[in-house]
Amino acid sequence: MEITDRIKQLKKSKDAVIMAHYYVPGEVQAVADYIGDSYYLSKVAETLRERVIVFCGVSFMGESAKFLSPDKKVLMPDLCADCPMAHMADKETIQKMRDTYDDLAVVCYINSTAELKQYADVCVTSANAVKIVKALPQKYIFFIPDRNLARYVAGQVPEKTFVYNEGFCPVHEEIRLEEVLEEKERHPEALILAHPECRKEVLERSDFVGSTSEILRYASKSGSREFIVCTEEGVSYRLLRDNPEKTFYFPKTAPVCADMKLNTLEKLLHVLEYEDNEVHVPEALQRGAVKPLKKMLELAK
Ligand code: 13P
Numbered sequence: 001m002e003i004t005d006r007i008k009q010l011k012k013s014k015d016a017v018i019m020a021h022y023y024v025p026g027e028v029q030a031v032a033d034y035i036g037d038s039y040y041l042s043k044v045a046e047t048l049r050e051r052v053i054v055f056c057g058v059s060f061m062g063e064s065a066k067f068l069s070p071d072k073k074v075l076m077p078d079l080c081a082d083c084p085m086a087h088m089a090d091k092e093t094i095q096k097m098r099d100t101y102d103d104l105a106v107v108c109y110i111n112s113t114a115e116l117k118q119y120a121d122v123c124v125t126s127a128n129a130v131k132i133v134k135a136l137p138q139k140y141i142f143f144i145p146d147r148n149l150a151r152y153v154a155g156q157v158p159e160k161t162f163v164y165n166e167g168f169c170p171v172h173e174e175i176r177l178e179e180v181l182e183e184k185e186r187h188p189e190a191l192i193l194a195h196p197e198c199r200k201e202v203l204e205r206s207d208f209v210g211s212t213s214e215i216l217r218y219a220s221k222s223g224s225r226e227f228i229v230c231t232e233e234g235v236s237y238r239l240l241r242d243n244p245e246k247t248f249y250f251p252k253t254a255p256v257c258a259d260m261k262l263n264t265l266e267k268l269l270h271v272l273e274y275e276d277n278e279v280h281v282p283e284a285l286q287r288g289a290v291k292p293l294k295k296m297l298e299l300a301k
């Protein structure tokens, strides 16, 4: 029997649902029930009825699904799939900022560890960060961990004063403006679409900036036929599936998140079969981290 057929069969018999981020390999996205950006996936996680959730993504995503659906068994194809940026802040600096500014909100990108989330006032994703920061009553925003997303949001919300943290996504940080412009020279008609985790100079040169879902939506609706895509190359699976008549180019050094690619079909089959690789988070940590996540879902409505 084909591996995908076996996965489908087990999904039914185990009362399981498969969730996947757009950066995991295309063949894994093809067997998923829900594919999306971090905001969509967390919204869905809260509403699921199945007994088991298999989350194909990185640790902070599996953990968020567990926090929002604590009675479910959450499994991940590879528990080593982690986001390096999720660790790029610390509680000492958060405390220092709280001591320095009276009117401060600690805004935590969902790409962060549960440990960091518990010290935050609210979580955000790239799809809802602008809306949520605008809605906060505080004047000062300490945005962790991503400095690139923070600068992008600060530009959209000039009424707030941002304090930056020096975290970044190594995959998006690697996308160099020179390589983007090389593609633009080769394909002058192509529009440049970028994820806000990219460097400032790339965002400034882009025609559209948005989360992975927003990039997909923009490419589908746009009258243009060619695009230079500045985000992880996994999005090409969906871009091509939804827009077979359009062409998508990536910078020469194609951005690949090695952690997302740890999610293979074979590992997915294995966890479905044996129900191992369960996500466990100590209860106290879970209680602390779920608060800013729930606040995000409430403010983003
Ligand atoms: P979104 O899919 O929420 O835009 O996030 C991108 C990302 O880097 C996830 O790791």
Ligand code: SF4
Binding pocket: 023, 058, 082, 083, 084, 085, 086, 111, 169, 170, 171, 172, 197, 232, 257, 259, 260
């Ligand atoms: Fe983390 Fe970047 Fe990979 Fe997303 S693409 S999981 S932010 S390292």
